[in-house]
Amino acid sequence: xxxxxxxxxxxxxxxxxxxxxxxxxxxxxxxxxxxxxxxxxxxxxxxxxxxxxxxxxxxxxxxxxxxxxxxxxxxxxxxxxxxxxxxxxxxxxxxxxxxxxxxxxxxxxxxxxxxxxxxxxxxxxxxxxxxxxxxxxxxxxxxxxxxxxxxxxxxxxxxxxxxxxxxxxxxxxxxxxxxxxxxxxxxxxxxxxxxxxxxxxxxxxxxxxxxxxxxxxxxxxxxxxxxxxxxxxxxxxxxxxxxxxxxxxxxxxxxxxxxxxxxxxxxxxxxxxxx
Amino acid sequence: xxxxxxxxxxxxxxxxxxxxxxxxxxxxxxxxxxxxxxxxxxxxxxxxxxxxxxxxxxxxxxxxxxxxxxxxxxxxxxxxxxxxxxxxxxxxxxxxxxxxxxxxxxxxxxxxxxxxxxxxxxxxxxxxxxxxxxxxxxxxxxxxxxxxxxxxxxxxxxxxxxxxxxxxxxxxxxxxxxxxxxxxxxxxxxxxxxxxxxxxxxxxxxxxxxxxxxxxxxxxxxxxxxxxxxxxxxxxxxxxxxxxxxxxxxxxxx
Numbered sequence: 001x002x003x004x005x006x007x008x009x010x011x012x013x014x015x016x017x018x019x020x021x022x023x024x025x026x027x028x029x030x031x032x033x034x035x036x037x038x039x040x041x042x043x044x045x046x047x048x049x050x051x052x053x054x055x056x057x058x059x060x061x062x063x064x065x066x067x068x069x070x071x072x073x074x075x076x077x078x079x080x081x082x083x084x085x086x087x088x089x090x091x092x093x094x095x096x097x098x099x100x101x102x103x104x105x106x107x108x109x110x111x112x113x114x115x116x117x118x119x120x121x122x123x124x125x126x127x128x129x130x131x132x133x134x135x136x137x138x139x140x141x142x143x144x145x146x147x148x149x150x151x152x153x154x155x156x157x158x159x160x161x162x163x164x165x166x167x168x169x170x171x172x173x174x175x176x177x178x179x180x181x182x183x184x185x186x187x188x189x190x191x192x193x194x195x196x197x198x199x200x201x202x203x204x205x206x207x208x209x210x211x212x213x214x215x216x217x218x219x220x221x222x223x224x225x226x227x228x229x230x231x232x233x234x235x236x237x238x239x240x241x242x243x244x245x246x247x248x249x250x251x252x253x254x255x256x257x258x259x260x261x262x263x264x265x266x267x268x269x270x271x272x273x274x275x
Numbered sequence: 276x277x278x279x280x281x282x283x284x285x286x287x288x289x290x291x292x293x294x295x296x297x298x299x300x301x302x303x304x305x306x307x308x309x310x311x312x313x314x315x316x317x318x319x320x321x322x323x324x325x326x327x328x329x330x331x332x333x334x335x336x337x338x339x340x341x342x343x344x345x346x347x348x349x350x351x352x353x354x355x356x357x358x359x360x361x362x363x364x365x366x367x368x369x370x371x372x373x374x375x376x377x378x379x380x381x382x383x384x385x386x387x388x389x390x391x392x393x394x395x396x397x398x399x400x401x402x403x404x405x406x407x408x409x410x411x412x413x414x415x416x417x418x419x420x421x422x423x424x425x426x427x428x429x430x431x432x433x434x435x436x437x438x439x440x441x442x443x444x445x446x447x448x449x450x451x452x453x454x455x456x457x458x459x460x461x462x463x464x465x466x467x468x469x470x471x472x473x474x475x476x477x478x479x480x481x482x483x484x485x486x487x488x489x490x491x492x493x494x495x496x497x498x499x500x501x502x503x504x505x506x507x508x509x510x511x512x513x514x515x516x517x518x519x520x521x522x523x524x525x526x527x528x529x
Contacts, residue, residue, distance in 0.1 A: 089333045185370035192328060193383035193438065194359040203386075204372060 014266065021262050025255070068224055072164040073217045076171025083172075084179040085201065097172075104169035109227040112166040116227070166227060167220040174216020178209040215267035222260035229253035277304045279446050279476045280325055285339035287320060287329070294320045296500040297339075302493075307468060307477040309491035309508070311484060313523065317500040318480045322448050325478070326362040327355060344445055360387060363439035367451040369431035371423035371438070376415055379423045379434060380405050383442045401441050409437040409467055429460030433467065447471075449479040453486065465490050484524060488512055496520045 079097070087094050182205045190200045206213075229250050280302040287295040294317045302308050310318040323329045325343055341348050348358055360383070371379050380402045384393070393401075402419065406412040411433050418426075423434055432452060439447060449468075453461040468477055468490055481487050487494055487508065494508040496517075504511060504520045515521040 185366065185368060186372060188328070188331075188366065189370040189372060189435070190382070190386075191331065192326060192359055192364040193386060194356040194442065195382075195386040196356055199386050203382075208373065 017262055017265065021258055025258065028254075068163045068167055069217070069221060072167035073171045073220060076168040076220070077175045077213065077217075079168075080172045080175035080179065081201075084176055085197070101169045101172050104165065105173050109166060109223050110230060112162060113227040113230045116162045163224050163227070167224050170220035170223060171216055174219060175209075175213050178212030178216060179205060181212060182208045211267045215264040218260040218264035218267070222257045222264065225253045225257040225260065229257060278302060279304045279344055280478070281340075281342040282324075283340040285321075285324065285337070285341060287317075287324065287338075288336045289332070290334050294500050295324075298497075298500075298502045300495065300502055300505060302476065302478055304476055305473055306492040307472050307479065307490050308493045308495065309487040310478065310480045310495045310497060311482075311487050311523070312497035312503075314482070316497045318497055319450050321497070322364075322450055322478060322480050325446070325448060326359050326364055328359075328364065356387065360442045361445050363442065363444040363447045365432070365435050365439070365447065365449045365452050368455050369428055369435050371426075371431050371434050373422060373424050375420050376423050376426070376434060377402055377419040380438045380441060383438055387442065405437040405440045408440055408471070409433045410463075411437060427460075429456050429463055432456060432460065432464055436464075436467065436471075444475065446476045446478065449477065451480050451482060454482065461486070484512075496523060498523070 083094055083097060186204055186208070187200055190204050195203070278301045280300070282298055282300050285295055285298045285300075286293065298317075298321060300321075310322065312318050320329065324337065324341055325348075327348060329335050329337070337349070343358070343362060346353065372382060374382070377398075381393075381398055384398075384401065403412060403416075406415055411430060414430065415421075415426075415434075423431065426434065432455070436447070436452075453464050456464065465486065468479075471477070479487075479491065491508050494506065494511045495502060496504045496511065496515075496519075498519050504515065504517045506516075511520065512524050515524055
């Protein structure tokens with residue numbers, strides 16, 4: 001797929017987009033510092049927190065990303081493959097899942113974040129009622145912090161579910177689009193040479209659609225991270241912060257989201273040039 | 276002379292729409308037969324029945340009998356890959372796979388043989404033979420690693436014919452093989468067909484009546500899903516028996 005693109009052209013695009021991300025990131029950090037100063041009276045940073053520094057954040061990031069990428073993205077891809085390749089065109093399943101997926105992808109990630117807060121951290125929250133909400137009493141961080149870091153299984157599953165709800169529709173939609181982007185003539189020409197459906201998929205369709213599928217995976221993960229960062233942003237007043245005052249995980253999540261969307265846009269550019 | 280394809284009372288529906296009505300046809304072995312008729316009269320549909328590509332679209336019902344090479348292709352023991360191996364197909368727009376020329380020619384063989392069953396020398400030879408028989412070897416022998424979609428259209432279409440040959444098909448179906456090509460490319464493909472005609476049975480769909488007259492020995496005229504007339508090309512064009520055929524070949528219709 002790279003072969004169709006001149007390397008210098010690709011480098012130029014990487015430079016342009018990477019530059020934009022770096023500049024945007026720097027500006028954002030400065031503004032964030034300013035914002036923090038003006039609101040300093042309201043924000044109590046707990047830099048003495050036990051949970052600070054980059055390592056715990058990284059680990060809890062992985063804790064968040066791994067189950068979601070395993071469950072949501074893989075299941076989403078499998079679902080898209082079923083819908084596109086095996087499900088009969090006239091079946092009601094296709095229409096039903098299609099409309100649900102469209103609906104769920106159109107919801108802004110902010111709403112999912114709010115849903116997560118409502119379910120997990122509100123005072124009369126579900127988990128409080130069933131006695132699984134001892135987290136708010138923890139002095140060392142917000143409920144979210146603890147939910148992500150100190151594994152309370154029930155909260156962990158609930159939160160994973162919400163993120164799956166957010167990530168899977170995008171994974172389904174982008175994979176479906178990627179599979180559709182492989183033109184019918186290519187499939188047909190493989191079929192009339194006597195290839196079975198499995199051979200057509202593994203030898204032609206998947207290699208051609210792979211960059212777009214990867215881009216879709218990145219996009220859905222980026223959405224998850226952005227929403228997680230948003231949750232932390234809302235909970236900043238009692239959140240653990242790093243030495244410079246910016247909550248580590250907030251930056252980490254946002255940075256991850258930015259990085260993933262950049263990667264996703266590269267992949268889309270590249271696969272867009274293929275014939 | 277034997278027949279390679281025979282159909283009896285073949286009817287086909289796309290949903291509620293009947294695209295083929297009681298078509299009974301016998302296609303002779305080892306010569307070029309062309310299918311002519313106005314657009315939407317079921318020529319391509321009939322062509323696509325013979326290697327069962329129609330089934331991929333879903334919502335298709337077929338009735339009647341189709342015998343290809345003496346075997347009913349709707350029998351339970353017919354394997355689709357084997358059927359499609361012996362009945363090759365070339366499409367309207369050249370559609371080589373987006374891989375190298377070399378791999379394009381070997382794709383068919385590779386799908387039908389176990390992994391790593393061919394040595395490098397064997398596969399080199401197969402590619403050379405296939406390209407030589409479509410008169411492309413001289414042009415492409417230095418471009419075997421080039422992506423096939425970057426070739427000229429004419430070369431692509433010839434390549435699409437060439438990649439069928441290693442599979443040793445008996446029948447080659449062509450769905451308007453020249454409509455995307457210019458006059459020179461059309462001529463080249465027609466010449467190629469004339470050369471290969473002894474070895475393979477060709478069935479071509481064409482809108483170009485001059486082409487049907489030039490290349491084919493027998494000609495089938497279809498109209499709105501029905502087979503109207505099937506005779507030798509010369510006779511069909513000069514003394515059409517059915518008034519509808521006369522209308523079409525004398526350009527009073529369509």
